[in-house]
Amino acid sequence: MNTTQSKSVQETKHFVSLESLSLEEIMGMIEESLRYKQGDLPPLFNGKTVANLFFENSTRTKNSFQMAERHLSIQEIPFDVTTSSVTKGETLYDTCKTLEAIGVNALVIRHPEAGYYHELVEKLNIPVLNGGDGSGEHPSQSLLDLVTIFEEFKTFQGLNVAICGDLVHSRVARSNASVLKRLGANVVGCSPESWWDDSMGLERKELDDVLATCDVIMLLRVQHERHIMGDIFSKEEYHERYGLTVERVAKMKDGAIIMHPAPVNRDVEIAGCLIEHDKSRIFPQMTNGVYARMAILNRALGGQS
Amino acid sequence: MNTTQSKSVQETKHFVSLESLSLEEIMGMIEESLRYKQGDLPPLFNGKTVANLFFENSTRTKNSFQMAERHLSIQEIPFDVTTSSVTKGETLYDTCKTLEAIGVNALVIRHPEAGYYHELVEKLNIPVLNGGDGSGEHPSQSLLDLVTIFEEFKTFQGLNVAICGDLVHSRVARSNASVLKRLGANVVGCSPESWWDDSMGLERKELDDVLATCDVIMLLRVQHERHIMGDIFSKEEYHERYGLTVERVAKMKDGAIIMHPAPVNRDVEIAGCLIEHDKSRIFPQMTNGVYARMAILNRALGGQS
Amino acid sequence: MNTTQSKSVQETKHFVSLESLSLEEIMGMIEESLRYKQGDLPPLFNGKTVANLFFENSTRTKNSFQMAERHLSIQEIPFDVTTSSVTKGETLYDTCKTLEAIGVNALVIRHPEAGYYHELVEKLNIPVLNGGDGSGEHPSQSLLDLVTIFEEFKTFQGLNVAICGDLVHSRVARSNASVLKRLGANVVGCSPESWWDDSMGLERKELDDVLATCDVIMLLRVQHERHIMGDIFSKEEYHERYGLTVERVAKMKDGAIIMHPAPVNRDVEIAGCLIEHDKSRIFPQMTNGVYARMAILNRALGGQS
Numbered sequence: 001m002n003t004t005q006s007k008s009v010q011e012t013k014h015f016v017s018l019e020s021l022s023l024e025e026i027m028g029m030i031e032e033s034l035r036y037k038q039g040d041l042p043p044l045f046n047g048k049t050v051a052n053l054f055f056e057n058s059t060r061t062k063n064s065f066q067m068a069e070r071h072l073s074i075q076e077i078p079f080d081v082t083t084s085s086v087t088k089g090e091t092l093y094d095t096c097k098t099l100e101a102i103g104v105n106a107l108v109i110r111h112p113e114a115g116y117y118h119e120l121v122e123k124l125n126i127p128v129l130n131g132g133d134g135s136g137e138h139p140s141q142s143l144l145d146l147v148t149i150f151e152e153f154k155t156f157q158g159l160n161v162a163i164c165g166d167l168v169h170s171r172v173a174r175s176n177a178s179v180l181k182r183l184g185a186n187v188v189g190c191s192p193e194s195w196w197d198d199s200m201g202l203e204r205k206e207l208d209d210v211l212a213t214c215d216v217i218m219l220l221r222v223q224h225e226r227h228i229m230g231d232i233f234s235k236e237e238y239h240e241r242y243g244l245t246v247e248r249v250a251k252m253k254d255g256a257i258i259m260h261p262a263p264v265n266r267d268v269e270i271a272g273c274l275i276e277h278d279k280s281r282i283f284p285q286m287t288n289g290v291y292a293r294m295a296i297l298n299r300a301l302g303g304q305s
Numbered sequence: 306m307n308t309t310q311s312k313s314v315q316e317t318k319h320f321v322s323l324e325s326l327s328l329e330e331i332m333g334m335i336e337e338s339l340r341y342k343q344g345d346l347p348p349l350f351n352g353k354t355v356a357n358l359f360f361e362n363s364t365r366t367k368n369s370f371q372m373a374e375r376h377l378s379i380q381e382i383p384f385d386v387t388t389s390s391v392t393k394g395e396t397l398y399d400t401c402k403t404l405e406a407i408g409v410n411a412l413v414i415r416h417p418e419a420g421y422y423h424e425l426v427e428k429l430n431i432p433v434l435n436g437g438d439g440s441g442e443h444p445s446q447s448l449l450d451l452v453t454i455f456e457e458f459k460t461f462q463g464l465n466v467a468i469c470g471d472l473v474h475s476r477v478a479r480s481n482a483s484v485l486k487r488l489g490a491n492v493v494g495c496s497p498e499s500w501w502d503d504s505m506g507l508e509r510k511e512l513d514d515v516l517a518t519c520d521v522i523m524l525l526r527v528q529h530e531r532h533i534m535g536d537i538f539s540k541e542e543y544h545e546r547y548g549l550t551v552e553r554v555a556k557m558k559d560g561a562i563i564m565h566p567a568p569v570n571r572d573v574e575i576a577g578c579l580i581e582h583d584k585s586r587i588f589p590q591m592t593n594g595v596y597a598r599m600a601i602l603n604r605a606l607g608g609q610s
Numbered sequence: 611m612n613t614t615q616s617k618s619v620q621e622t623k624h625f626v627s628l629e630s631l632s633l634e635e636i637m638g639m640i641e642e643s644l645r646y647k648q649g650d651l652p653p654l655f656n657g658k659t660v661a662n663l664f665f666e667n668s669t670r671t672k673n674s675f676q677m678a679e680r681h682l683s684i685q686e687i688p689f690d691v692t693t694s695s696v697t698k699g700e701t702l703y704d705t706c707k708t709l710e711a712i713g714v715n716a717l718v719i720r721h722p723e724a725g726y727y728h729e730l731v732e733k734l735n736i737p738v739l740n741g742g743d744g745s746g747e748h749p750s751q752s753l754l755d756l757v758t759i760f761e762e763f764k765t766f767q768g769l770n771v772a773i774c775g776d777l778v779h780s781r782v783a784r785s786n787a788s789v790l791k792r793l794g795a796n797v798v799g800c801s802p803e804s805w806w807d808d809s810m811g812l813e814r815k816e817l818d819d820v821l822a823t824c825d826v827i828m829l830l831r832v833q834h835e836r837h838i839m840g841d842i843f844s845k846e847e848y849h850e851r852y853g854l855t856v857e858r859v860a861k862m863k864d865g866a867i868i869m870h871p872a873p874v875n876r877d878v879e880i881a882g883c884l885i886e887h888d889k890s891r892i893f894p895q896m897t898n899g900v901y902a903r904m905a906i907l908n909r910a911l912g913g914q915s
Contacts (some may be wrong), residue, residue: 051673077676077677077680082692085668085670085873086669094874098669098673101893101896102896102900104677
């Protein structure tokens with residue numbers, strides 16, 4: 001491992017992609033997440049403050065970071081995009097620099113522009129924690145996915161993972177495919193032709209051909225708000241050909257699990273009745289998201305993990 | 306009293322209507338509210354979290370719950386309807402289940418759909434506290450109304466109460482009429498023909514005929530946002546015929562009080578100059594609302610009251 | 611000094627303009643701000659609550675008050691204008707009286723109407739802290755400007771200050787011109803004819819004529835949202851004739867500073883590359899804003915400063 005690179009990341013404390021973290025750091029954060037889950041007392045951050053800047057809608061990610069902040073006794077400075085000076089044309093950089101100037105210790109940012117964080121990481125003196133950058137990455141979601149898989153299987157080595165659905169518009173797919181391969185998993189993609197992305201370097205498979213051997217079926221959200229599915233499939237056609245139906249789940253092997261970053265389009269990516277199925281980890285993923293974000297905040301604001 | 310029913314309510318800890326609570330429970334909550342008001346220290350809830358989901362506008366109810374939460378050291382997880390995944394089409398159930406998954410301990414919900422809570426109460430493992438369901442009920446408002454009346458008269462037995470105005474669109478009228486009758490009060494309704502609701506089982510009276518004998522004049526808000534009053538009356542006509550004017554207040558008996566759930570339409574339901582009149586309990590109702598909501602939160606999250 | 615007037619201000623604890631404060635009080639608050647900055651422990655306000663009502667957009671002022679509240683352990687009752695009953699037509703007075711009734715201890719208010727606070731100050735029993743009233747005043751901004759100048763020069767006596775730009779629409783210009791003159795500074799204005807305001811009683815100068823002798827160049831924001839600059843100048847013309855360019859900064863004397871209330875229109879009032887220049891106090895002003903607002907909150911809710 002390149003110690004120099006790892007050290008400089010440690011110094012900046014930004015968290016913008018998993019790509020820039022060493023496997024050692026990633027595993028450390030996964031294990032820290034699970035220690036939080038087991039109830040080991042978290043370090044307290046009395047007096048530390050965070051602002052959560054969500055320039056795109058969110059329930060899970062924002063509320064999950066807010067819950068993590070409260071668990072760590074970090075104070076939130078509420079930031080409301082719609083009533084901020086951003087509406088007066090202030091740049092993202094000036095807004096963030098303002099929050100730094102008033103003493104905010106870290107920024108959680110979701111922004112529609114992929115790579116929005118490059119200028120910030122270079123010029124700010126406080127850490128930027130990426131809550132999703134357009135169709136770029138969503139590294140805190142990736143980390144919670146890793147926590148959920150590791151909690152289940154205690155390893156990534158040799159696991160068979162299928163990432164299914166709208167690969168081209170998903171910011172989770174790219175992060176997850178890359179980091180899971182680095183961690184030793186076998187990753188394939190199952191996707192309609194028009195949503196396939198060759199640049200991810202995955203082998204393309206039919207879902208029905210991999211169902212029986214997969215350990216993890218990782219479904220992606222059909223991004224209604226990013227493009228119109230109706231031009232390509234009806235919801236029913238998509239569900240029939242690419243969705244997880246009751247019949248398909250019956251073919252999954254014992255111990256295999258279903259994941260989805262949510263929000264779920266019921267009866268599109270997955271039958272509504274399967275969301276709380278025994279094999280489904282959809283709600284447990286959200287629970288783990290709080291612990292993963294505690295690890296992210298601890299890395300940014302605390303001491304060594 | 307049906308002990309079995311009372312016990313199962315105790316177990317679920319939901320608070321969705323006063324109808325489902327025994328009189329013993331209601332009186333217990335009224336007395337608890339007044340103990341909070343007298344400054345008896347509330348139990349502390351370190352580590353408990355609540356999310357307030359308001360799918361309809363509110364100042365009083367939302368801020369009052371938030372104040373009650375702070376008095377009880379309950380942490381709020383801020384939930385902003387307009388920037389949540391509800392705008393991506395996520396169902397109310399999935400949103401609530403998400404908040405449960407990230408560890409929120411109770412949900413305060415206002416929603417435009419009457420009875421929105423039925424599916425939630427059945428499937429969630431955390432309490433739902435109803436902050437108003439369309440033109441259904443508004444049980445925390447009813448409880449604070451009861452607290453205000455009980456604080457004044459120390460009893461409900463034999464009190465003469467007139468509920469005045471837009472009965473058919475009011476979610477407070479129905480709850481209050483029902484629970485006040487259960488508690489032994491004599492309740493009549495004063496309302497224009499077009500806003501009368503026979504199903505509430507009240508006797509219909511002219512306001513001028515009951516002014517001299519009423520202990521409580523309970524005014525209802527004209528719901529401009531739910532229907533257009535202009536089709537039926539002008540504001541001035543309504544005030545003249547059904548509103549509380551200076552002349553009408555002069556005919557009220559000593560010790561009688563005026564109530565209104567607010568926000569008030571000044572010079573429609575009541576003359577603006579009467580809102581802070583000696584007989585008016587409009588702002589004291591709001592003060593009592595905080596204590597009533599502390600009792601509601603304590604019932605949901607604390608031990609036995 | 612008029613002791614009687616000063617005493618009644620002390621009793622009301624409102625903070626609506628610097629005009630109504632004695633110089634002794636203003637200097638006391640400046641020194642208190644700098645003691646907070648030096649890390650003297652602030653008094654704690656356990657159990658005190660504040661609501662921040664921003665009827666106009668803001669990042670700096672709102673977040674800065676929120677940070678000051680957290681430093682003082684004051685609890686915030688979140689108030690969201692867009693989802694409040696103000697949208698049901700409730701008056702500002704009734705909204706504030708409601709917050710008083712539920713136990714809020716002070717109100718921070720920004721409102722588009724100049725002098726909105728007159729009725730409130732007369733009738734409320736809790737302090738109103740003016741976060742900006744239309745094109746009226748912005749006294750907390752003025753106080754932080756004073757803190758920044760005093761921190762730099764340790765006096766106001768004899769300082770040469772130029773207030774530059776859109777004087778007529780600026781709520782900061784009027785407050786600052788008046789209080790700086792009361793404190794002994796020499797204040798001139800540099801402004802296009804159409805934005806000049808004779809009633810401020812300043813001598814009008816060309817920026818280029820005062821650059822070499824000024825201690826403080828105080829730039830004002832061009833208020834795009836209050837009037838269309840395009841009718842008068844292009845951005846480039848304005849920058850050329852009235853803006854702070856790299857060439858102009860080179861002519862400023864040693865030790866002189868640049869101030870701006872922000873948000874900055876980059877390359878209009880000031881060249882973008884100068885915002886973080888050695889002479890610029892633009893971000894340090896924001897840092898001082900937190901300490902100034904702690905002094906304001908302490909005056910409203912605490913004991914004698």
